[in-house]
Every structure is written in structure tokens, then in C-alpha cells.
Amino acid sequence: MHDAAFLTTATRHGGGLMRAVAAYPDAPRPWLDLSTGINPEPWRGARAAEAELNRLPDPGALQALETAAASAFGCAPQRTAATAGAEAAIRLLPLLLGVRSVEIVGPTYGAHAEAWRAAGVATRLIAPDQAATSQAGVLVIVNPNNPDGRLTRRADLIAMARARSEAGRWLVVDESFIECAPDDSVSDLAEPGLIVLRSFGKFYGLAGVRLGFMLAAPDLISRLRALLGDWPVGADALIMGRGAYADSGWRRRTQTALADRADRLDDLLVRAGFQIIGGTSLFRMTRTPHAAPWFQHLCRAGVLTRPFDHTPDALRFGVPTERDLPRLARALETFS
Secondary structure (H helix, E strand, O other): OOHHHHHHHHOOOOOOHHHHHHHOOOOOOOOEEOOOOOOOOOOOOOOOOHHHHOOOOOHHHHHHHHHHHHHHHOOOHHHEEEEOOHHHHHHHHHHHHOOOEEEEEOOOOOHHHHHHHHOOOEEEEEOHHHHHHOOOOEEEEEOOOOOOOOOOOHHHHHHHHHHHHHOOOEEEEEOOOHHHOHHHOOOOOOOOOEEEEEEOOOOOOOHHHOOEEEEOOHHHHHHHHHHHOOOOOOHHHHHHHHHHHHOHHHHHHHHHHHHHHHHHHHHHHHHOOOEEEEEEOOEEEEEOOOHHHHHHHHHHOOEEOEEOOOOOOEEEEEOOOOOOHHHHHHHHHOOO
16 A cells, blocks of 8 residues: 555544554554554553453443443433443444434544434534534534544533423534543533433543443433443453543543643644644644645654545644654654
């Protein structure tokens, strides 16, 4: 796969490191993967023991995980269901809600539109200023938005959730990056028509564990459980999720550390000629008229970033670790 072909495939979503290695076999190893908004310094705690991996997950362990997560989110356990990543919940929403029309505030994470369109639901993207007047059966807002970090304030979401509930319509708020903006979370809100999606892997840096949550009214949670079956997540998700969500000290320290490193990343990027146009403390969205050459140059330096087909002058950088900031700085300095 040559440069142009890999650039095209890389616009769908972050990751794809194996494809990058194949496209740039001479790039330095190991690669520095900044193509996703996943914390590169994960929570480090106990994993599942061998005995737990050797048997089916226990219902009591699932209940303990959901209780710990609900406490961290500020919601009731009966409104909380664990899923194999937020992605699993996204794909199941069309089966749960059975609506005819969906509007998604965009541009945003593509899986939302993919899921509804695959189910045959009339789906369209709308601008942020159209959200409050949406008449669709379901309105989807990613908050903070992926990929640009656009933030919808909590007060506005509360007003929309209440108005839509009164009208018999749904509001889905995808809070996969909300740990970067916790004051604007609506996970604690108990409106009947509100569904909140949470991701474990991004902030906690454990995307491979495949853990997420749907927060919703208890009757909808019961219907979701019927679709998921008795073992919705594996042993590592049960053990690591419970431990991480109970670790409030790690959460506070990490929020501070990520914000500091994001500021330092901004300095590097601005000095290299990028314009910062958005982001969170897990990723920064930039604009440059040379996005494609920059993407290819960084790949040749073993640094994977995220390009976009809908915004061809944009390039997104995940926030690197302290030890990787100098490597990125050197790669940025050699562009010509």
C-alpha cells in the first residue's frame, strides 16, 4: 500500500497501525500512534486472575462493576448497563428504539450514522445550531464531539432532554470523552427520553478491554440486557472496570496531567505552523493547508496521526506521553 492509498483508508477512523506499518516499512519502530484519543498512560491495576478467565463471568461481578461505574457517573445502578464498548451500544440502539428518523449533530463519529442507516432508518447530519429544534425521533449529540472536541453545555442538554422527553422523542448523548469535560456531563440526569453512552477505554487508556455503558431508564436497560445476554463483557472488563472506576484519586490526577500535556502539545503544534481548531485533553484538532503532506511525513517518521475526508485541511493528534513529546517535536522540526 503506497502513501496515497493509506491516506484514503486512514480517514475512516483512528488506529490501523498494522496498515501503517505495511505502508511505511522503513519507518522507525516502535511507532508512535497518535491517531486516536486514547490515553497513552493507562490505569494500572489488577487484571482478572487465571481462575476468573477459566470460568464464565459471574452475575455478581457484573453487578459490582455496574454499581462502581454508576457511582463514578453519578447515576443509579438500575439505569446502568455494561456493554462491550460504547460501540456495541451504538450498534444496538436502532433495535431498541424502533424510530423512523434520526438526526445527528455533525460532523462526528461515523459509527452513529452507520448504525442507523444499516437499520434502514432515515438519517441525516445537522449543524449544532439545529439541535434544539430537531423534530426527529432520535437526536444524537457526541459531547465532547469526536473528532473536534466541540462542547455542548450541560444546561443546553438538560433543556433538550426535557423538551424531547415531553414530546415522546429521544436524546442520545455520547459521552465517550466526557472525563475531559466532567462538568458538562448529563450522566446523572434521569429524564425518560435520555440515553447516555459512556466509554471506559479512552480516558482509562484500556480500549482493548472493550468496556462501555448505556445509561437510560430502567425499562430500556432491561430490554438492552435481553439483547446482550448473560455475559455482556469479559472477566478483564469486570475486574479492571470496577477497580478503575473506584479509583477517584487516579482520575483526578490524570485529568490534571492530561490537561498539562495537551497545553504542551499545543505549543509544539503552533510552532510547527498548525492552527489549533479544537480538541480535548486527549486529542487536538488542527488545521493546515498541507494536511496530506504532513500526514505522510509523520508516517515516514513513525508517527501516526488522523486525517479526515470531510475536512481535508485538518489533522488530529492524540496527546502523547511525557517521554514521547520530544520524539514528536523532532518529527515536526524535520518537515519541509
